[in-house]
Amino acid sequence: MRFIAETTSDGVTERLFTLGDVPGAVWAPAESTGPRPLVLLGHGGGGHKTAPTIVARAHRYVTGSGFAVAAIDAPGWGGRPVPVEYEPFNAEIEELTAAGKPLGDAFARRGLVAAKIAIPEWQATIDALTGLDWIGAGGPVGYWGLSLGSALGVPLVAAEPRISAAVLGLMGYETLAEAAAQITVPVEFVLQWDDEIVPRESALALFDAIGSAEKTLHANPGRHMDVPMFEVDSSERFFARHLTVTRR
Amino acid sequence: MRFIAETTSDGVTERLFTLGDVPGAVWAPAESTGPRPLVLLGHGGGGHKTAPTIVARAHRYVTGSGFAVAAIDAPGWGGRPVPVEYEPFNAEIEELTAAGKPLGDAFARRGLVAAKIAIPEWQATIDALTGLDWIGAGGPVGYWGLSLGSALGVPLVAAEPRISAAVLGLMGYETLAEAAAQITVPVEFVLQWDDEIVPRESALALFDAIGSAEKTLHANPGRHMDVPMFEVDSSERFFARHLTVTRR
Numbered sequence: 001m002r003f004i005a006e007t008t009s010d011g012v013t014e015r016l017f018t019l020g021d022v023p024g025a026v027w028a029p030a031e032s033t034g035p036r037p038l039v040l041l042g043h044g045g046g047g048h049k050t051a052p053t054i055v056a057r058a059h060r061y062v063t064g065s066g067f068a069v070a071a072i073d074a075p076g077w078g079g080r081p082v083p084v085e086y087e088p089f090n091a092e093i094e095e096l097t098a099a100g101k102p103l104g105d106a107f108a109r110r111g112l113v114a115a116k117i118a119i120p121e122w123q124a125t126i127d128a129l130t131g132l133d134w135i136g137a138g139g140p141v142g143y144w145g146l147s148l149g150s151a152l153g154v155p156l157v158a159a160e161p162r163i164s165a166a167v168l169g170l171m172g173y174e175t176l177a178e179a180a181a182q183i184t185v186p187v188e189f190v191l192q193w194d195d196e197i198v199p200r201e202s203a204l205a206l207f208d209a210i211g212s213a214e215k216t217l218h219a220n221p222g223r224h225m226d227v228p229m230f231e232v233d234s235s236e237r238f239f240a241r242h243l244t245v246t247r248r
Numbered sequence: 249m250r251f252i253a254e255t256t257s258d259g260v261t262e263r264l265f266t267l268g269d270v271p272g273a274v275w276a277p278a279e280s281t282g283p284r285p286l287v288l289l290g291h292g293g294g295g296h297k298t299a300p301t302i303v304a305r306a307h308r309y310v311t312g313s314g315f316a317v318a319a320i321d322a323p324g325w326g327g328r329p330v331p332v333e334y335e336p337f338n339a340e341i342e343e344l345t346a347a348g349k350p351l352g353d354a355f356a357r358r359g360l361v362a363a364k365i366a367i368p369e370w371q372a373t374i375d376a377l378t379g380l381d382w383i384g385a386g387g388p389v390g391y392w393g394l395s396l397g398s399a400l401g402v403p404l405v406a407a408e409p410r411i412s413a414a415v416l417g418l419m420g421y422e423t424l425a426e427a428a429a430q431i432t433v434p435v436e437f438v439l440q441w442d443d444e445i446v447p448r449e450s451a452l453a454l455f456d457a458i459g460s461a462e463k464t465l466h467a468n469p470g471r472h473m474d475v476p477m478f479e480v481d482s483s484e485r486f487f488a489r490h491l492t493v494t495r496r
Contacts, residue, residue: 193456193465204452207467208441214476217441219455219465228462230489234482241478 001128012062014055019128022121023079024072025049027058028134032068035136037243038129040122040163041071042145042153044170045107048078057144060232065240067142068135072125074148075117085113103197108175111151118152119159126162140243144235146170146190147197147224154206158182165242167235170195170224172202173209180209187215188238190227197224249376260310262303267376270369271327272320273297275306276382280316283384285491286377288370288411289319290393290401292418293355296326305392308480313488315390316383320373322396323365333361351445356423359399366400367407374410388491392483394418394438395445395472402454406430413490415483418443418472420450421457428457435463436486438475445472 005016013030016023028036039061043054049071058069076082082090089110096103130137143166145153150171157166158179166183169190173180189207193200207217216238220228253264261278264271276284287309291302297319306317324330330338337358344351378385391414393401398419405414406427414431417438421428437455441448455465464486468476 191465213469215469216476216478217439217465217467219467221461221463228464230464233485237481237485 001131010059010063012059014050014058016050019072019121019124021080022072022125023049024070024125025058026068026070026129027055027062028068029062029066032066032134034134035139036066036068036134037140037142037239038068038070038126038135039142039144039239039243040125041069042122042143042149042156043071043074043077044146045077045148047148049073050078057232061236061239064236065244067239067243068129070125070129072121074152075114075121077148083113083117085117086110089113102199105172105174107197108151108172111148111171112155112175114148115152115155119156122152122156123160126160130162140164142166142239142243143168144239146227151176154183155179157185157187165239167238168210169203169207169218170198170227171206172198173205174202176206177209180206181211183210184212186238186242187212188235189215189217190231191217191219192224192226193219193221195224258307258311260307262298262306264298267320267369267372269328270320270373271297272318272373273306274316274318274377275303275310276316277310277314280314280382282382283387284314284316284382285388285390285487286316286318286374286383287390287392287487287491288373289317290370290391290397290404291319291322291325292393292395292397293325295396297321298326305480309484309487312484313492315487315491316377318373318377320369322400323362323369325396331361331365333365334358337361350447353420353422355445356399356420359396359419360403360423362396363400363403367404370400370404371408374408378410388412390414390487390491391416392487394475399424402431403427405433405435413487415486416458417451417455417466418446418475419454420446421453422450424454425457428454429459431459433460434486434490435460436483437463437465438479439465439467440472440474441467441469443472 001019008030061067092106141162147170150168154176165186167188191203249267256278309315340354395418398416402424413434415436439451
């Protein structure tokens with residue numbers, strides 16, 4: 001892990017890094033020392049590690065709950081080239097978009113390919129970050145990621161035992177049922193009731209498939225990108241409940 | 249409104265009252281003076297105005313957010329005789345229970361009858377409570393009620409313009425669609441994914457039918473009575489967001 005830039009604003013220090021070919025960012029309280037919970041942010045399709053919504057969420061979790069927060073660019077987004085494996089899916093997605101049809105299925109199948117690349121990258125990121133003394137090893141790790149962030153996140157959370165709580169959603173069932181069934185940690189699942197990309201029934205089925213005893217569906221009216229701001233609050237409280245040792 | 253008993257514990261004063269034939273209770277911070285938001289609690293079937301879960305929720309809202317909180321016995325529950333109008337439904341409910349079948353429909357049809365009696369009682373309760381100087385007129389009013397509390401609450405919230413936010417749920421669609429469509433205030437809707445009384449599809453359809461632009465579905469695994477404790481927190485924050493003037 002190579003740190004390449006550091007800036008501090010509003011009491012939050014942002015450090016940009018690369019880990020192999022993967023660019024990332026990690027946020028923490030300025031001048032923080034001791035170990036602290038780590039929350040990973042998986043951006044959506046079209047986003048990247050320092051997209052404005054990602055940075056705003058990171059600042060919120062850092063200032064509100066004292067977490068360390070990290071994001072990496074998914075394969076093919078942000079500063080990364082499009083993997084050759086995406087090409088057939090991207091052609092299909094362009095066609096569906098042009099025809100005004102739901103992308104659910106093509107989007108999901110490309111997600112499987114993306115997950116295969118991204119999971120070891122996230123695992124290496126956890127390895128490196130938990131080796132820093134201001135995060136620390138063996139502490140709780142959370143994962144937040146919707147849409148593409150869940151296409152990668154559902155298999156990641158299923159595969160990675162260090163992740164102990166996750167906010168997932170805006171994804172459908174078809175390609176993720178098996179991985180979802182292997183998830184056992186607490187999950188908050190975000191669904192948009194009028195999602196034009198992921199059919200409602202498919203998203204409800206993905207929530208249903210999650211193996212966790214504690215899982216909560218949060219559904220709100222509106223389209224794929226219209227998740228209301230109060231769900232940021234809700235996700236922060238969810239992580240505070242599950243990632244901090246002192247519970248109310 | 250006649251006050252008949254007053255006790256204070258943990259900084260919360262509970263006053264029992266009767267309003268006509270209706271017994272009720274109202275909780276507020278001890279020695280409170282100024283006006284404050286009012287939250288109405290509609291208990292579930294088998295419950296009553298001072299059932300332990302109702303009292304615990306009232307204390308939580310009073311100490312956490314400084315609200316005044318009130319509950320009344322629904323017609324036929326707590327200290328009140330069973331209305332003669334319930335008899336055919338009660339017979340049917342007993343039969344269904346004995347046969348181990350879902351009660352959804354009979355339960356819902358009895359709810360319509362109960363609502364017709366309860367709505368003017370709740371409205372008189374709001375009139376009386378907002379006439380007290382430590383609650384005050386014209387302030388925000390919230391309603392919380394699941395199951396029976398929604399069988400009465402959905403038509404109440406639709407009919408009563410003083411209610412400006414509501415937590416509803418654990419009810420089905422069939423008898424309530426029309427009233428639900430008339431609701432326009434923010435709603436948090438609680439659903440149990442494995443509800444043995446209300447079929448999942450019927451509860452999802454009731455959420456869908458609610459007319460409000462801001463409505464959030466919170467679904468958790470488990471049976472009708474298994475709503476997790478963190479939904480109490482969530483409802484308090486929901487009311488704090490909508491009933492208090494200073495928003496973050």
